[in-house]
Amino acid sequence: MTDHLLTASGLTKDFRGFTAVKQVDLSVERGTVHALVGPNGAGKTTLFNLLTGFLTPTSGTITFDGKDITGLQPENIAHLGIARSFQITSLFDNMTALEHLELALASPTGLGLKFWRSERSLEQFHGRALELLDQVGMADHATREVGQFAYGQKRAVELALALALDPQLLLLDEPTAGMGIDDVDRTIELIIRIAAGRTIVFVDHNMHVVGSLANRVTVLQQGQILVEGSYEEVRQDEKVITAYLGQAHA
Amino acid sequence: MSETVLESPKETRYLLDPAARRSRMIRRTVLLAVGLIATFLLPWMIYPPVAMDIAAWALFAISVDLLLGYTGLLSFGHAAFWGSSAYVTGLIAIKSGLPFPVAILGGMLAAMIIAVPIGWLSVRRAGIYFAMVTLAFAQMIYFVANQWKDVTGGENGLQGVPSNFFGIKLVESDSFYFYYVAVLLIILGAWAAWRIVHSPFGRVLQSIRDNPARARALGYDVEKYKLAAFVLSAGLAGLAGGVFAISHGFVSLQELDWTTSGKVVLMTVIGGMGTLWGGPVGAALIVLLEDALATSGFDGIGIITGSIFIVVVLLFRRGIWGTATLLIEKARKAIVSRKRS
Ligand SMILES: Nc1ncnc2c1ncn2[C@@H]1O[C@H](COP(=O)(O)OP(=O)(O)O)[C@@H](O)[C@H]1O
Numbered sequence: 001m002t003d004h005l006l007t008a009s010g011l012t013k014d015f016r017g018f019t020a021v022k023q024v025d026l027s028v029e030r031g032t033v034h035a036l037v038g039p040n041g042a043g044k045t046t047l048f049n050l051l052t053g054f055l056t057p058t059s060g061t062i063t064f065d066g067k068d069i070t071g072l073q074p075e076n077i078a079h080l081g082i083a084r085s086f087q088i089t090s091l092f093d094n095m096t097a098l099e100h101l102e103l104a105l106a107s108p109t110g111l112g113l114k115f116w117r118s119e120r121s122l123e124q125f126h127g128r129a130l131e132l133l134d135q136v137g138m139a140d141h142a143t144r145e146v147g148q149f150a151y152g153q154k155r156a157v158e159l160a161l162a163l164a165l166d167p168q169l170l171l172l173d174e175p176t177a178g179m180g181i182d183d184v185d186r187t188i189e190l191i192i193r194i195a196a197g198r199t200i201v202f203v204d205h206n207m208h209v210v211g212s213l214a215n216r217v218t219v220l221q222q223g224q225i226l227v228e229g230s231y232e233e234v235r236q237d238e239k240v241i242t243a244y245l246g247q248a249h250a
Numbered sequence: 251m252s253e254t255v256l257e258s259p260k261e262t263r264y265l266l267d268p269a270a271r272r273s274r275m276i277r278r279t280v281l282l283a284v285g286l287i288a289t290f291l292l293p294w295m296i297y298p299p300v301a302m303d304i305a306a307w308a309l310f311a312i313s314v315d316l317l318l319g320y321t322g323l324l325s326f327g328h329a330a331f332w333g334s335s336a337y338v339t340g341l342i343a344i345k346s347g348l349p350f351p352v353a354i355l356g357g358m359l360a361a362m363i364i365a366v367p368i369g370w371l372s373v374r375r376a377g378i379y380f381a382m383v384t385l386a387f388a389q390m391i392y393f394v395a396n397q398w399k400d401v402t403g404g405e406n407g408l409q410g411v412p413s414n415f416f417g418i419k420l421v422e423s424d425s426f427y428f429y430y431v432a433v434l435l436i437i438l439g440a441w442a443a444w445r446i447v448h449s450p451f452g453r454v455l456q457s458i459r460d461n462p463a464r465a466r467a468l469g470y471d472v473e474k475y476k477l478a479a480f481v482l483s484a485g486l487a488g489l490a491g492g493v494f495a496i497s498h499g500f501v502s503l504q505e506l507d508w509t510t511s512g513k514v515v516l517m518t519v520i521g522g523m524g525t526l527w528g529g530p531v532g533a534a535l536i537v538l539l540e541d542a543l544a545t546s547g548f549d550g551i552g553i554i555t556g557s558i559f560i561v562v563v564l565l566f567r568r569g570i571w572g573t574a575t576l577l578i579e580k581a582r583k584a585i586v587s588r589k590r591s
């Protein structure tokens with residue numbers, strides 16, 4: 001029997017009559033890297049928002065690690081072990097990279113509520129924070145404010161932040177979007193490295209990225225699952241070629 | 251425009267380097283010393299009750315800055331906490347004859363208790379809706395105080411609030427000495443605000459201000475943090491309002507009026523949001539201006555403060571303190587780089 005870390009059944013999201021996600025059944029096997037592809041507007045980001053509690057599904061259920069997490073708040077889902085990165089880089093521009101990681105690492109400890117402690121108490125996380133920044137190649141920029149970073153550097157900090165929560169499941173929304181070829185390859189290597197012992201679901205339009213990383217691919221179109229299978233299976237699927245790949249290669 | 255030309259002074263805010271850390275420490279100590287000296291000299295330079303007003307409004311403005319500058323919440327109903335505490339402080343002082351700091355503590359606790367349900371309902375709203383909900387609750391409290399004449403004295407206010415301090419009536423005997431006792435409470439409040447802002451909690455508040463969705467994805471319960479900040483802020487506003495009540499010896503409905511909420515926001519913005527020092531600067535400016543204009547018989551104070559507000563909002567978005575620190579930092583950098591070359 002396969003061990004599913006995440007299962008969504010009949011997941012549906014209506015935005016005032018427009019159904020962005022329609023009856024989606026998705027199972028993610030523990031320890032695998034699962035790609036979610038599909039044209040713009042297919043509902044991939046909406047699906048991520050449903051899985052992480054940023055949106056409440058109109059109907060359907062989500063099970064994570066045997067628990068029903070449907071309708072939980074994002075912060076609770078984060079504590080259960082699902083971390084995400086955002087498609088549009090989402091950081092605190094006035095904070096340094098190091099401060100970002102301190103914040104992420106302090107989150108499960110409850111230190112954040114201690115208004116009577118000195119902020120120097122956050123320094124206990126420096127060691128781990130620098131390790132994580134080193135992993136994404138940003139250790140040299142630890143004490144710079146992220147507002148000054150180049151796009152690729154911001155994406156790297158996003159990734160480090162998601163990793164800092166030490167999640168069982170990592171959801172990455174277009175981790176390589178807008179990157180140059182070198183950064184894309186570096187990110188692929190990085191994701192391969194962090195995939196050990198984790199389950200990852202990612203969205204990406206770059207078929208090179210999908211092919212290099214994914215054990216399994218789900219194709220979404222107009223909010224519905226079109227096909228699911230291995231990269232090779234999906235790539236050769238007639239429906240996919242007409243609906244998505246053909247269009248993307250054109 | 252000017253925002254993009256000027257470099258951020260917080261560039262090396264995170265200091266691993268011991269030398270940089272020491273220089274920050276020196277800067278902070280000097281500022282603190284200057285602030286304390288100014289606080290202690292104030293009643294020598296101006297009429298002591300006016301000095302006391304500045305100190306009370308300064309802490310009130312700091313309490314607003316904690317929400318506006320550090321959490322990104324514009325409360326337009328903070329008179330509810332300042333005023334409620336003023337009434338409760340006054341009532342405790344009149345009815346029990348306890349030392350005034352105890353009465354003020356009672357007022358402060360009352361403000362925090364009221365802040366729990368108000369905060370609980372308002373932090374669920376963002377932006378202008380948050381401001382409107384806080385205003386609505388403050389108006390409700392004003393209405394209750396106005397109706398509940400047996401307790402609050404209605405339009406006559408609460409008269410004859412004593413300033414007992416272990417057998418001496420401080421304000422009545424000498425407002426100069428009262429200042430020195432009461433200002434210790436204000437300093438304690440300001441220190442608490444500083445502690446909160448520079449704590450792990452303060453760091454989370456700033457992350458919520460800058461990007462609430464990201465804070466939630468990191469596992470922070472944004473509403474819980476906002477509520478905690480709201481209640482702490484109400485406590486500081488209450489502390490300030492209690493001092494104000496004792497210092498004046500009476501409490502009027504004006505303390506609960508929406509113009510009081512507006513005035514403290516004005517002070518905070520003029521002084522500089524998100525700086526802690528800005529509140530006191532704005533408070534001193536407005537209180538002194540009001541005092542000068544009132545003694546000269548001019549009654550168009552609103553026009554003057556309103557104009558200052560407009561100028562600050564349009565030209566110096568960082569307020570007086572924020573702009574001054576930015577210019578000093580720029581000058582310092584220029585000197586350092588000239589020395590190097
Ligand atoms: N909050 C929202 N309100 C209304 N429509 C939305 C909202 N979020 C997404 N949509 C719509 O849902 C569809 C799917 O969007 P999205 O999930 O962002 O697609 P993808 O990430 O696959 O490009 C789009 O047509 C988008 O306009």
Ligand SMILES: [Mg+2]
Nearest residue numbers: 044045046087
């Ligand atoms: Mg998307």
